Amino acid sequence: MSVITAIKSNYGKYLARGAGAAALYLVARDAHTYGKIQADINRKSKDAKAAQYFLDNTMTVDKPSMTKIKMQNGVYKFELSQQLRGFVNSAIGYFKGIGSMLVSDIIPLGLGLTSLFAKNKTLAKGSAWGLLAYGAYSFIKDGLGIGKTHDLTNSAGLDVAL
Numbered sequence: 001m002s003v004i005t006a007i008k009s010n011y012g013k014y015l016a017r018g019a020g021a022a023a024l025y026l027v028a029r030d031a032h033t034y035g036k037i038q039a040d041i042n043r044k045s046k047d048a049k050a051a052q053y054f055l056d057n058t059m060t061v062d063k064p065s066m067t068k069i070k071m072q073n074g075v076y077k078f079e080l081s082q083q084l085r086g087f088v089n090s091a092i093g094y095f096k097g098i099g100s101m102l103v104s105d106i107i108p109l110g111l112g113l114t115s116l117f118a119k120n121k122t123l124a125k126g127s128a129w130g131l132l133a134y135g136a137y138s139f140i141k142d143g144l145g146i147g148k149t150h151d152l153t154n155s156a157g158l159d160v161a162l
Contacts, residue, residue, distance in 0.1 A: 002055035010121075010127050013104060013121050013123070013124060013125070014148075015128065016115045016118075016121075016124040016125045016127065016128035017115065017116055017124065018050055018111065019112075019115055019128040019131050019132070020111075020112045020115030020116030020117070020124070020127065020128065020131070021112075021116055022112075023108045023109075023112030023115070023131050024109070024112040024113065024116060026108070026160055027064060027101075027105045027109045027112065029103070030042040030101055030105065031097070031101040031102050032098065032099045033106070034097045034101040035095065035098040035100070035101070036094065036095075036102070037099070037149045038093040038094060038096055038097025038100075039090040039093040039094035039097065040090070041092070041093060042089050042090065042092060042093025042094075042096065043086045043089045043090040046085065046086075046089040047085065047086050047089070050079060050085060051059070051080060054075060054076040054079045054080075055076060057072055057075070057076070058072045058073055058076050063141065078146060095139070108131065108135075111128075111130045111131045111134065112122055112127075112131060114127035115127035115130075115131060116127045
C-alpha cells in the first residue's frame with residue numbers, strides 16, 4: 001500500500017486532526033495574548049498600590065525623628081527601584097489571563113483536543129464537525145454581529161436593528 005493510497009483512505013482522519021490542531025493554535029494564541037494583557041495590568045496595578053502605600057508611609061511620623069524620616073524615605077526609594085514584585089505580579093497576571101481565556105474557550109479547546117488526540121476515527125470526525133459548527137456560530141455571532149448586544153450604540157440611544 002502506497003502513501004497516496006493510505007492518505008486517500010484516511011483523508012477524513014487527517015482533516016479532523018488538522019482541524020483540531022488549528023483550533024488548539026487559535027485558542028492558545030488568544031490565551032497567550034490575553035495573558036500578556038493581564039500580566040501588564042496586574043503588574044502596573046500592584047506596583048501602583050505598593051508605591052502609594054509606601055508614599056503614604058513617608059507622609060507621617062509618630063514623632064519628629066530624622067532617623068525615621070530617612071528610613072521611611074529609603075524604604076520608599078528602594079520599593080520604587082526594585083523589580084521583583086513587578087516580575088512576580090506579571091507572572092501571576094499572565095497565568096490568570098491564560099486560565100481565564102482557556103475557561104472562556106472551553107468548547108473549542110475540548111473539541112480541538114478530542115479531534116486531535118481521539119483514537120476513534122468516528123469521534124475525531126465528530127469533533128471536527130463540532131468545531132466546524134462552533135466556528136460557523138462564532139462567525140455569525142461575533143464576526144457578523146447577529147444576535148450580539150451592542151451596548152455602546154444602545155446606551156447612546158441609537159436604534160440599531162440587525
